[in-house]
Amino acid sequence: RDYATMAGALAANHPSEFNAALQEYTASLIPAQARAMNKARWEVFFNRMEPFYHAMVLYILAGLLAVFSWFNLSETLRRSAVGLIGLAFVIHTAGLIFRMVLEGRPPVTNLYSSAIFIGWGAVLLGMILEKFYKNGIGCVASAGIGFLTLIIAHHLALEGDTMEMMRAVLDTNFWLATHVVAVTVGYSSTFVAGFLALVYILRGVFTKTLDADTGKSLARMIYGIVCFATLFSFVGTVLGGIWADQSWGRFWGWDPKENGALIIVLWNALILHLRWGGFIRERGLVLCAIGGNIVTSWSWFGVNMLGIGLHSYGFTDAAFQWLVLFVVSQLALIALGLLPARLWRSFRRP
Template identity: 65%
Template sequence: MKRFLPLVILLLGAAYLLSTLRPEKNTTQFDLAGFGEVPVLVNGRIKPLDTVARTSLLTLQGRQRVSSPETGTLVDSPAEWLATVFFNPTKADDLPTIKIESPEVLTLLGLEEKDTRIDYDSTVKKTFAVLGFLPSSKSRFSYNQLKAKLPELDRQGRLAEPVEAQLRTPFQKQVITVRNRVILYLQLRLAVQMPESTSFLTELELFERALPAGVAAVLARQKNEAHDENALKVMKEMADRFAYMEQLGHLRLVPPAAGDSDPTHWELTGTKLLESFGTGKIDPTVMNYARLGEAWRKGDTATFNRIVGTLHDEITPRYPEAMRKSDIESRFNAAGPFYSSMTLYVWAFLLAIISWLKWPQELGRGAMWLLSLAFVATSAGIFARMWLEGRPPVTNLYSSALFVGWGAVFLCLILEWVFKNAIGSVAGGLIGFATLLIAHHLSFSGDTMEMMRAVLDSNFWLATHVIIITIGYSATFLAGFLAAIYILRGLFTKTLDKATADALTRMVYGIVCFATLFSLVGTVLGGIWADQSWGRFWGWDPKENGALLIVIWNAVILHARWGGLVKQRGLMGLAIFGNIVTSWSWFGTNMLGVGLHSYGFMDAAFYWLIAFVASQVLIIALAVIPQEKWRSFRNAVA
């Protein structure tokens, strides 16, 4: 039966993957799936409300589910949470969705220990919390818990803003982070209606009926004629409220009038309401969102679903491509191909490790098939992003993490197909999971399919320089990870025989040759792009220096090998140091805050980068342990 094991593994992996592709079911009678597919314009890109909900939750709290440790899930889906924020802010204000990690900021906001302590209702959970398996304190809080001290948070934020990002204290950085999260939440609350309104639809209907009299009163006052002071007061009050909505506006929910297909002409709800003073009537889309809110609060599912359908029917004829992309993007979000791939990469890694100990052929083949399945899922996700953006695969730091992992796994599959020793599967599973995990944490900054900066807005160079240089990253990382497998496997196990060691050496050498070629060509192409964009081929920018360091280091490895300066373990040590060089070029230069390639300093990324460098230095140190000491160590462990 062992011979059928790889097929069973493949079928189980495929069944798991297919289960994630099923359309997301509505957990209520409200058509939340249809609501999530409604397109809006945000930061220059038309996207579905489902994406707005998911990216907002990631920015606010670092995850897409809304729950509390004591009561579990509070809202079933991101779309339901967004509908609650839009249409029932009184309820949304009590949901713990704003993450605060700094004790000093918690104190600033008046949150005491009793406010952060988690009181589990079960003895088992309390025990796990004491042991550290469950959190003992909260890190996510509701808007109502912060509301009283928000003026002080804003004051501290204004004091911190003039300080350069690199010079801010940890407290100042956290103040600005939490303040930005609160602002984002307020922008969502004001996207559709005034939160204080008990029935925004009723207010708008009354306002629309009073508009003629109000406008007449304004005109009469301008002419110093008799006018209705009460009508003027009502108009001023409504104008102030609408202006406040416009001031904090974030989502452009209202498409332009029929016949206007320019996507840049979408408007904020507050802007359209202010325009009603001139037109004498309220925009139909604004009224439809107000009706949605009324239906949501009253639990009127039939009306809610009908209006969602109306919004689709109104927008589809004018923006068929945007509607099609909104539908696909919503399904893409629900499927989460990169999260599925992470799971498959972990299982491929574990199976490949086990195959070194038992059933090498069967488990090794099963691991390779599982790795192939994960690679297909990742490829599908990357191609879906390319179609949605209309761009090559790498456009920002997030997509570079996806592509670095994708390229490395592709090379690992080739190695596994050639050598059939599960080493490619181990490296592919590890790198695939690690890069997708990095991408996941990079998604906390917001929309990962953002608009391109003007100087980067070139599909030709994105498809040549960026892809080639990123493949160079992938190959250099892969060589380093293969070298780490050589060191750790040789030190901690007895499975590194001469044939395996020779195979790993050939793998590392071949991958370094590949990495050198792509890094060199990618760096030269980058210089040509820089010459076209900035008028100089080379400017010693930190990112340019980082790219050059990769080329030089890979050349050093090859020359050291050709000249006989290093043997097998020396080659491995040099390849592992290539991980440090590449991580610096990829992430470190972006965080310096200087140069034309700087994308901003990130505290969390900085500490993880330091930890990664330290781990690679440790493995290099292990590589210099004499062979006899290796054997003694293994015997002692055994």
């Protein structure tokens, strides 16, 4: 009706009538668009606050304090690191919840949000470890993975809208809240186990701070986290198969992303069976956990770059280069871990 009135006024050259109809139409839009405008204002506020950037800075500071506490055995530094990580985690959590409310979705909807959530889950696991062991290792794991995943998220955000329109096949909050969250928790925990393994090797080879008790504590942490990762990876993969059956009419189709999820389950299960069978001990467990970093990074990013399958979201040269660099670094650390014990500073006899 308003359009017809404006068209008639324009044709009759009645500007006052046209302006009145335009004002009436504009007023009618305000109630309908109020919710969208309010959401847009909150989204602008969220972007200006930059919670993940502030959390990232705090993770760096906390990680440095935790590392320094190893060398001078300062309980004050360790507690300060715990406090900073706690503050960063609160900010990280607030940002995650804010995004969920704005989108009206579970925490993981795309690669960007997966990086945010993987970091969040890893920080939570690291804080739980620190609560029980109180040796600074959980702090370093939390700070390290929290910082790295937020850096990844920052670069992913440069590629476009981080709250993009949901793909039709993903437009279901139930499966996003079950399958996707379970698989992503599996990613988080596998990365935590791998990061703890890196701490073991770097402290053992380059410092004298890896004594027998610390080594055993790290091995227990890694073993427990691998058990946790196996459970969530398996449950998440099975749930993904059920979702695939509902969406595409088959439980399993050997899609690259499905294969990547299966490889994580098999790798973690292999670690546990090797441990239970006595085929690997402390150092073998550590080296296998680093291998978990490679497997998980491939499942997370690598399969998306193949350009095939139902889960392919495109190839980028920069992402491929960083993935290759990460894999090479993990292989180098595995090689470092294979050095004879006499070459490790922590194991040298005086």
